Amino acid sequence: MRRARISLAAMLAVVCMLTACGPQMSKEQQESGQVGKIPSTNGKSADRQMSELENGKRDPGMLPQDRQTNPSSGWVQPQSAVVREQLTIPLLTLNGKDYVIGTEFANASGYQYSWDAARSVFQMGENDPSYELTIGQKTALKDADRIKLADPPILNNSQLMIPAAALPLLFNDDLSYEVKGKSIIFRLLDQAVIQQAESPDxxxxxxxxxxxxxxxxxxxxxxxxxxxxxxxxxxxxxxxxxxxxxxxxxxxxxxxxxxxxxxxxxxxxxxxxxxxxxxxxxxxxxxxxxxxxxxxxxxxxxxxxxxxxxxxxxxxxxxxxxxxxxxxxxxxxxxxxxxxxxxxxxxxxxxxxxxxxxxxxxxxxxxxxxxxxxxxxxxxx
Missing domain, CATH: 3.90.1720.10 (endopeptidase domain like (from Nostoc punctiforme))
Structure with a gap:
């Protein structure tokens, strides 16, 4: 019997290892590593945190039946309450000024991005580049408009860094976020996230x-x-x-x-x-x-x-x-x-x-x- 218990415990331990028992990383935490055409910097990935509601807890009145799912269209619309999520990425202080890693900001926003090393140009946007920043330039492109920046983007440890002071000029109309202390907090908009569907509904x-x-x-x-x-x-x-x-x-x-x-x-x-x-x-x-x-x-x-x-x-x-x-x-x-x-x-x-x-x-x-x-x-x- 003792051998059976030991074997069972050993088996459970193996299962636990295979199924990653214990605390799980959120999707955003798993994606927080630098991915893209700019080389990653060890130790500089954002400490991303996901939470439900602004206090990090699910609304106790939010029950499974409160969510209506349409299988054909793939989108889910909360009926009686909205679960708010937030995502936090850090600001880094360099030479007395605050910056955010460009790839971290793009990933948090859900934007695509690209890096042209030959021109030192970083682009990001949805299906095309709505924003263009150039290392050392105090002018950024937002679509067809040139935006004057107080401080230029810089390159630090092979990462493009966006000045925190430039964020309101470029993104306030487009994104739901706030700068709080040494962090940027992205907040979920009260809207359904629609997935592509190929059949009429x-x-x-x-x-x-x-x-x-x-x-x-x-x-x-x-x-x-x-x-x-x-x-x-x-x-x-x-x-x-x-x-x-x-x-x-x-x-x-x-x-x-x-x-x-x-x-x-x-x-x-x-x-x-x-x-x-x-x-x-x-x-x-x-x-x-x-x-x-x-x-x-x-x-x-x-x-x-x-x-x-x-x-x-x-x-x-x-x-x-x-x-x-x-x-x-x-x-x-x-x-x-x-x-x-x-x-x-x-x-x-x-x-x-x-x-x-x-x-x-x-x-x-x-x-x-x-x-x-x-x-x-x-x-x-």
């Missing part, structure tokens, strides 16, 4: 959010959704010449959407360099590249492109319209443009995205995800 999204074509679209009669024309795929990364800026000319949206399909399958890359150099697109570099071929000059980022053209209703869409969406995130505003696509007609868009496939793809948008995340559409001609 009228029960949750409603027909009032449906997208529809403008029956007066002059390109409507040229092509139907039943017969997308075959277009030769782009096999070369050679830069194709752009036309001179269009002045007072109408845009041939049929030709534009036909051309856009030639790039189907071109890989997505956040902050992609020119197509000729990289052979890749992010969401806004794709729209800019296609429209440039027809003499229509777009800004570089989705947010800046959303300020161009004339606004149109979701139920009066025409081929060639630009459509803008927000990208759901725990700590980001759902009123900020994070993605852009070209409308193809018949409730389809063509866009460069990292998912559900990677690269330029055509997507049906009369689904719960796209209906809920839609912000606006604009027409350029």
């Amino acid at each position: 009228e029960a949750e999204s409603g027909t009032h959010l449906d997208f529809a074509d403008d029956p007066a679209d002059p390109a409507k009669s040229k092509m139907t959704s039943a017969a997308w024309p075959d277009q030769p795929a782009i096999t070369s990364w050679m830069e194709e010449p752009a036309l001179p800026a269009a002045r007072g000319k109408s845009l041939d949206t049929q030709a534009l959407t036909d051309r856009a399909q030639r790039y189907l399958g071109v890989p997505y890359e956040f902050g992609a360099a020119s197509f000729a150099k990289s052979g890749k697109f992010d969401c806004s570099s794709f729209t800019k590249y296609v429209f440039d071929r027809y003499g229509w000059k777009l800004e570089r980022t989705a947010r800046a492109q959303a300020a161009q053209g004339t606004a149109v209703d979701r139920k009066s869409l025409r081929k060639g319209d630009l459509m803008f969406f927000y990208v759901p995130g725990k700590y980001r505003s759902n009123q900020i443009v994070g993605h852009v696509a070209i409308y193809m007609g018949d409730q389809k868009i063509i866009h460069a995205a990292p998912s559900p496939q990677n690269g330029v793809q055509i997507t049906e948008i009369n689904t719960a995800y796209w209906k809920r995340t839609f912000l606006r559409a604009v027409r350029l001609s």
Whole structure:
């Protein structure tokens, strides 16, 4: 019997080791290590802490039945109470000034990021680079705007450091956070985090959010959704010449959407360099590249492109319209443009995205995800 007890204890110990008995690291803690194109610095990863509600406890009145889950759309909406989460990352003091590690800030925000060592440029954003900071420069880019900084970003232990004083200028309109002592605390916004879905969901999204074509679209009669024309795929990364800026000319949206399909399958890359150099697109570099071929000059980022053209209703869409969406995130505003696509007609868009496939793809948008995340559409001609 004693041997059996010893064997059982030993077995339990092995099981415990295999299943990681004891306190578990949160998802944010597991992700707190430096990941990305900037080398990590040992001992400098953030001490991230997750909690529910601001006091770190679950609302005792929050019961499982208080949450309503829609399996088809993948999003969960609290009914009687909202569980607030917060995420904390540290500020570091260097030469008497406070900084945050750029990759830590991007990870906490849920942003993608990239580092161009040759230019000492750090970019971050949702599906394209909305922010650009350069080592030693007191000017940062926020979309098409140049923001003056009191102190420049610096490089410390192979990490780009963002001055704490620059955070309000760059991020106050976009993120839910506060600087408290030597920490930055990100707070969950009171909103459902919607996941992508590929099937329509009228029960949750409603027909009032449906997208529809403008029956007066002059390109409507040229092509139907039943017969997308075959277009030769782009096999070369050679830069194709752009036309001179269009002045007072109408845009041939049929030709534009036909051309856009030639790039189907071109890989997505956040902050992609020119197509000729990289052979890749992010969401806004794709729209800019296609429209440039027809003499229509777009800004570089989705947010800046959303300020161009004339606004149109979701139920009066025409081929060639630009459509803008927000990208759901725990700590980001759902009123900020994070993605852009070209409308193809018949409730389809063509866009460069990292998912559900990677690269330029055509997507049906009369689904719960796209209906809920839609912000606006604009027409350029």
